[in-house]
Amino acid sequence: xxxxxxxxxxxxxxxxxxxxxxxxxxxxxxxxxxxxxxxxxxxxxxxxxxxxxxxxxxxxxxxxxxxxxxxxxxxxxxxxxxxxxxxxxxxxxxxxxxxxxxxxxxxxxxxxxxxxxxxxxxxxxxxxxxxxxxxxxxxxxxxxxxxxxxxxxxxxxxxxxxxxxxxxxxxxxxxxxxxxxxxxxxxxxxxxxxxxxxxxxxxxxxxxxxxxxxxxxxxxxxxxxxxxxx
Numbered sequence: 207x208x209x210x211x212x213x214x215x216x217x218x219x220x221x222x223x224x225x226x227x228x229x230x231x232x233x234x235x236x237x238x239x240x241x242x243x244x245x246x247x248x249x250x251x252x253x254x255x256x257x258x259x260x261x262x263x264x265x266x267x268x269x270x271x272x273x274x275x276x277x278x279x280x281x282x283x284x285x286x287x288x289x290x291x292x293x294x295x296x297x298x299x300x301x302x303x304x305x306x307x308x309x310x311x312x313x314x315x316x317x318x319x320x321x322x323x324x325x326x327x328x329x330x331x332x333x334x335x336x337x338x339x340x341x342x343x344x345x346x347x348x349x350x351x352x353x354x355x356x357x358x359x360x361x362x363x364x365x366x367x368x369x370x371x372x373x374x375x376x377x378x379x380x381x382x383x384x385x386x387x388x389x390x391x392x393x394x395x396x397x398x399x400x401x402x403x404x405x406x407x408x409x410x411x412x413x414x415x416x417x418x419x420x421x422x423x424x425x426x427x428x429x430x431x432x433x434x435x436x
Contacts, residue, residue, distance in 0.1 A: 209238035210305035213298070214355075215326050217285060217318040218248040219263035219277075220383050221310055224406055225355030227270055227376035228369030229423050234271030235372065241302050242267060242275045243295075245322055246282040252394040254385030266382040269375055274302075285321035287328060293340050295329035300344035311354040311361060311426060319357050326352060327428065352428035356409070363424025365431060366417035373410070373421040377403065 212233060216222040222230070222242050230240050244263065247256045254262070260277075267275040278294050285291070299307065309326035310319040332338045334348035353365070369376070380387060380403050389399040413422040 209233070209236065211302050212238060212240045212306050212308065213243060213302050213304035214240065214308040215243050215245065215295070215322060216310065217245050217316075217322040218251070218282070219244045219259050220266070220380070220386055221319065221322075221357055222308070222355075223266050223270070223376065223379045223383075224357050225310065226308060226423050226425070227266075227379045228372045228410070228421065229367050230270045230272065231372040231375040231379075232367070232369055234273075239273040240271070241304070242272050243298050244275070244277045245280045245285060245291075245295075245325070246318070247277060247279055248282055250282040251386070252396050253399070258385050259383075262383045262385060266379040269379045269382060283318060285318050285325060287321075287324060291325060292328045292332060293338075295325060296333045296338065297340035297342045297344055299329060299333040299349065300340060300347045301342070303347045305350050307349050307352050308425075309352060309354055311356050311359045313359050313361060315358045323354060351431065353425040354428070355423065355425055360409075361426070363413065363426055365425045365427060366413055366422040367425070368414075368417060368419040368421075369410070369423050370414065370420040376410075377407065380406070 214222045234240050248259050249256050280291055309323045312320045312323035314320050330349045336346045386398050410421045413424045414420050
Protein backbone atom coordinates (compact mmCIF):
# COMPACT_ATOMS: atom_id res chain seq x y z
CA UNK A 207 0.00 0.00 0.00
CA UNK A 208 1.46 3.35 -1.03
CA UNK A 209 1.85 6.05 1.59
CA UNK A 210 -0.28 9.16 1.19
CA UNK A 211 1.05 12.72 1.06
CA UNK A 212 1.86 14.93 3.98
CA UNK A 213 1.58 18.72 3.68
CA UNK A 214 3.44 20.76 6.31
CA UNK A 215 2.72 24.48 6.65
CA UNK A 216 5.02 27.01 8.29
CA UNK A 217 4.84 30.77 8.61
CA UNK A 218 8.52 31.09 7.64
CA UNK A 219 11.16 28.86 6.13
CA UNK A 220 12.79 26.91 9.04
CA UNK A 221 9.56 26.64 11.11
CA UNK A 222 8.75 23.17 9.80
CA UNK A 223 12.34 21.97 10.26
CA UNK A 224 12.38 23.17 13.89
CA UNK A 225 9.18 21.34 14.73
CA UNK A 226 9.23 18.16 12.69
CA UNK A 227 12.32 17.94 10.51
CA UNK A 228 13.28 14.47 11.74
CA UNK A 229 9.75 13.12 11.26
CA UNK A 230 9.80 14.37 7.68
CA UNK A 231 13.11 12.65 6.98
CA UNK A 232 11.86 9.43 8.54
CA UNK A 233 8.77 9.47 6.34
CA UNK A 234 10.49 10.43 3.07
CA UNK A 235 12.98 7.59 3.59
CA UNK A 236 9.98 5.28 3.94
CA UNK A 237 8.61 6.44 0.59
CA UNK A 238 6.11 9.07 1.66
CA UNK A 239 5.88 12.26 -0.39
CA UNK A 240 6.12 15.33 1.84
CA UNK A 241 5.43 18.88 0.69
CA UNK A 242 6.40 21.97 2.68
CA UNK A 243 4.42 25.18 2.21
CA UNK A 244 5.96 28.34 3.66
CA UNK A 245 3.34 31.07 3.93
CA UNK A 246 5.73 34.04 3.79
CA UNK A 247 9.16 34.87 2.42
CA UNK A 248 10.20 36.05 5.90
CA UNK A 249 10.98 39.43 4.39
CA UNK A 250 11.02 41.13 7.79
CA UNK A 251 13.57 38.81 9.37
CA UNK A 252 16.30 40.58 11.33
CA UNK A 253 19.02 38.56 9.58
CA UNK A 254 19.48 37.33 6.05
CA UNK A 255 17.37 38.30 3.05
CA UNK A 256 14.57 36.82 0.97
CA UNK A 257 17.10 35.53 -1.57
CA UNK A 258 19.35 33.99 1.07
CA UNK A 259 16.43 32.43 2.94
CA UNK A 260 15.10 30.89 -0.27
CA UNK A 261 18.43 29.18 -1.01
CA UNK A 262 18.70 27.98 2.58
CA UNK A 263 15.16 26.60 2.46
CA UNK A 264 15.89 24.70 -0.74
CA UNK A 265 19.01 23.21 0.83
CA UNK A 266 17.14 22.12 3.95
CA UNK A 267 14.34 20.57 1.88
CA UNK A 268 16.91 18.58 -0.11
CA UNK A 269 18.46 17.23 3.09
CA UNK A 270 15.06 16.05 4.33
CA UNK A 271 14.05 14.48 1.00
CA UNK A 272 11.07 16.78 0.54
CA UNK A 273 9.28 16.31 -2.77
CA UNK A 274 8.40 19.97 -3.24
CA UNK A 275 8.65 23.22 -1.31
CA UNK A 276 6.32 26.08 -2.19
CA UNK A 277 5.92 29.63 -0.91
CA UNK A 278 2.58 31.45 -0.96
CA UNK A 279 4.22 34.87 -0.54
CA UNK A 280 1.78 36.07 2.09
CA UNK A 281 2.94 39.11 4.09
CA UNK A 282 5.39 38.51 6.93
CA UNK A 283 3.80 39.80 10.18
CA UNK A 284 0.54 40.08 8.29
CA UNK A 285 -0.89 36.57 8.63
CA UNK A 286 -4.43 37.50 9.48
CA UNK A 287 -7.70 35.74 8.66
CA UNK A 288 -8.24 37.23 5.21
CA UNK A 289 -10.38 35.30 2.75
CA UNK A 290 -7.82 35.69 -0.03
CA UNK A 291 -5.10 34.10 2.15
CA UNK A 292 -7.35 31.20 3.11
CA UNK A 293 -8.28 30.54 -0.52
CA UNK A 294 -4.61 30.42 -1.52
CA UNK A 295 -4.08 27.77 1.12
CA UNK A 296 -7.25 25.93 0.09
CA UNK A 297 -5.89 25.70 -3.46
CA UNK A 298 -2.59 24.35 -2.14
CA UNK A 299 -4.33 21.66 -0.09
CA UNK A 300 -6.51 20.64 -3.03
CA UNK A 301 -3.49 20.46 -5.33
CA UNK A 302 -1.46 18.07 -3.17
CA UNK A 303 -4.39 16.19 -1.58
CA UNK A 304 -2.59 15.31 1.68
CA UNK A 305 -3.81 12.71 4.11
CA UNK A 306 -2.46 14.79 6.99
CA UNK A 307 -1.66 18.47 7.33
CA UNK A 308 0.81 19.93 9.84
CA UNK A 309 0.97 23.41 11.34
CA UNK A 310 2.71 25.21 14.22
CA UNK A 311 1.11 24.84 17.63
CA UNK A 312 -1.16 27.83 18.19
CA UNK A 313 0.51 29.00 21.42
CA UNK A 314 3.90 30.51 20.59
CA UNK A 315 5.87 33.65 21.44
CA UNK A 316 5.88 34.60 17.73
CA UNK A 317 2.37 35.74 16.68
CA UNK A 318 2.92 34.58 13.08
CA UNK A 319 3.17 30.97 14.26
CA UNK A 320 -0.15 31.11 16.09
CA UNK A 321 -1.79 32.92 13.18
CA UNK A 322 -0.45 30.29 10.79
CA UNK A 323 -2.21 27.63 12.89
CA UNK A 324 -5.50 29.55 12.66
CA UNK A 325 -5.18 29.97 8.91
CA UNK A 326 -4.40 26.28 8.43
CA UNK A 327 -7.46 25.23 10.43
CA UNK A 328 -9.67 27.51 8.33
CA UNK A 329 -8.12 26.34 5.06
CA UNK A 330 -8.38 22.63 5.89
CA UNK A 331 -12.07 23.01 6.71
CA UNK A 332 -12.78 25.08 3.58
CA UNK A 333 -10.78 22.75 1.32
CA UNK A 334 -13.29 20.00 2.01
CA UNK A 335 -16.36 22.05 1.08
CA UNK A 336 -17.42 21.42 -2.51
CA UNK A 337 -19.06 24.79 -3.11
CA UNK A 338 -16.07 26.85 -1.97
CA UNK A 339 -14.27 27.85 -5.15
CA UNK A 340 -10.54 28.41 -5.27
CA UNK A 341 -8.67 30.45 -7.90
CA UNK A 342 -7.44 27.30 -9.69
CA UNK A 343 -10.83 25.55 -9.78
CA UNK A 344 -9.56 22.46 -7.98
CA UNK A 345 -11.94 19.89 -6.53
CA UNK A 346 -12.67 19.65 -2.83
CA UNK A 347 -10.37 17.51 -0.70
CA UNK A 348 -10.91 16.36 2.87
CA UNK A 349 -7.87 16.08 5.11
CA UNK A 350 -7.99 13.30 7.71
CA UNK A 351 -6.41 15.32 10.50
CA UNK A 352 -4.26 18.31 11.41
CA UNK A 353 -1.23 17.76 13.61
CA UNK A 354 0.37 20.71 15.40
CA UNK A 355 4.14 20.70 15.90
CA UNK A 356 6.16 22.81 18.34
CA UNK A 357 8.48 25.71 17.58
CA UNK A 358 8.91 27.79 20.75
CA UNK A 359 6.17 26.33 22.93
CA UNK A 360 6.81 24.00 25.86
CA UNK A 361 3.38 22.36 25.96
CA UNK A 362 3.21 18.62 26.61
CA UNK A 363 2.49 16.70 23.38
CA UNK A 364 -0.26 14.10 23.20
CA UNK A 365 1.56 12.20 20.45
CA UNK A 366 5.25 11.36 20.13
CA UNK A 367 7.15 10.06 17.12
CA UNK A 368 10.43 8.21 17.69
CA UNK A 369 12.87 10.00 15.38
CA UNK A 370 16.14 8.74 16.82
CA UNK A 371 17.37 7.22 13.56
CA UNK A 372 16.68 10.34 11.48
CA UNK A 373 17.54 13.02 14.03
CA UNK A 374 20.97 13.88 12.65
CA UNK A 375 19.28 15.02 9.43
CA UNK A 376 17.13 17.47 11.38
CA UNK A 377 20.23 19.08 12.85
CA UNK A 378 21.81 19.18 9.40
CA UNK A 379 18.68 20.83 7.96
CA UNK A 380 18.67 23.47 10.69
CA UNK A 381 22.34 24.19 10.07
CA UNK A 382 21.40 24.83 6.43
CA UNK A 383 20.07 28.18 7.74
CA UNK A 384 23.29 29.93 8.86
CA UNK A 385 21.68 33.34 8.30
CA UNK A 386 19.27 32.54 11.13
CA UNK A 387 21.20 30.40 13.58
CA UNK A 388 24.81 31.56 13.33
CA UNK A 389 26.01 34.81 14.90
CA UNK A 390 28.30 36.55 12.44
CA UNK A 391 29.80 39.99 11.92
CA UNK A 392 26.96 42.37 11.09
CA UNK A 393 24.17 40.06 12.22
CA UNK A 394 21.51 41.20 14.66
CA UNK A 395 21.40 39.49 18.05
CA UNK A 396 18.20 37.41 18.25
CA UNK A 397 16.98 34.37 20.23
CA UNK A 398 17.88 32.26 17.18
CA UNK A 399 21.54 33.25 17.22
CA UNK A 400 22.08 32.28 20.85
CA UNK A 401 22.19 28.51 21.09
CA UNK A 402 18.76 27.96 19.57
CA UNK A 403 19.58 24.70 17.78
CA UNK A 404 21.01 23.29 21.02
CA UNK A 405 17.79 24.20 22.84
CA UNK A 406 15.69 22.48 20.16
CA UNK A 407 17.83 19.37 20.51
CA UNK A 408 17.48 19.46 24.31
CA UNK A 409 13.69 19.65 23.96
CA UNK A 410 13.60 16.71 21.58
CA UNK A 411 15.80 14.71 23.95
CA UNK A 412 13.31 15.48 26.72
CA UNK A 413 10.47 14.33 24.49
CA UNK A 414 12.53 11.20 23.82
CA UNK A 415 12.91 10.60 27.54
CA UNK A 416 9.14 10.73 27.96
CA UNK A 417 8.66 8.48 24.94
CA UNK A 418 11.29 5.97 26.07
CA UNK A 419 13.65 6.64 23.19
CA UNK A 420 16.66 8.82 22.42
CA UNK A 421 14.90 11.54 20.40
CA UNK A 422 11.23 12.21 19.77
CA UNK A 423 9.20 14.95 18.12
CA UNK A 424 5.90 15.90 19.68
CA UNK A 425 2.53 16.69 18.15
CA UNK A 426 -1.01 17.59 19.17
CA UNK A 427 -3.75 16.37 16.80
CA UNK A 428 -6.74 18.56 16.01
CA UNK A 429 -9.08 15.56 16.11
CA UNK A 430 -8.83 12.60 18.47
CA UNK A 431 -6.48 10.11 16.87
CA UNK A 432 -8.37 6.85 16.24
CA UNK A 433 -6.89 3.39 15.73
CA UNK A 434 -8.61 0.07 15.16
CA UNK A 435 -6.33 -1.80 17.55
CA UNK A 436 -3.42 -1.27 19.92
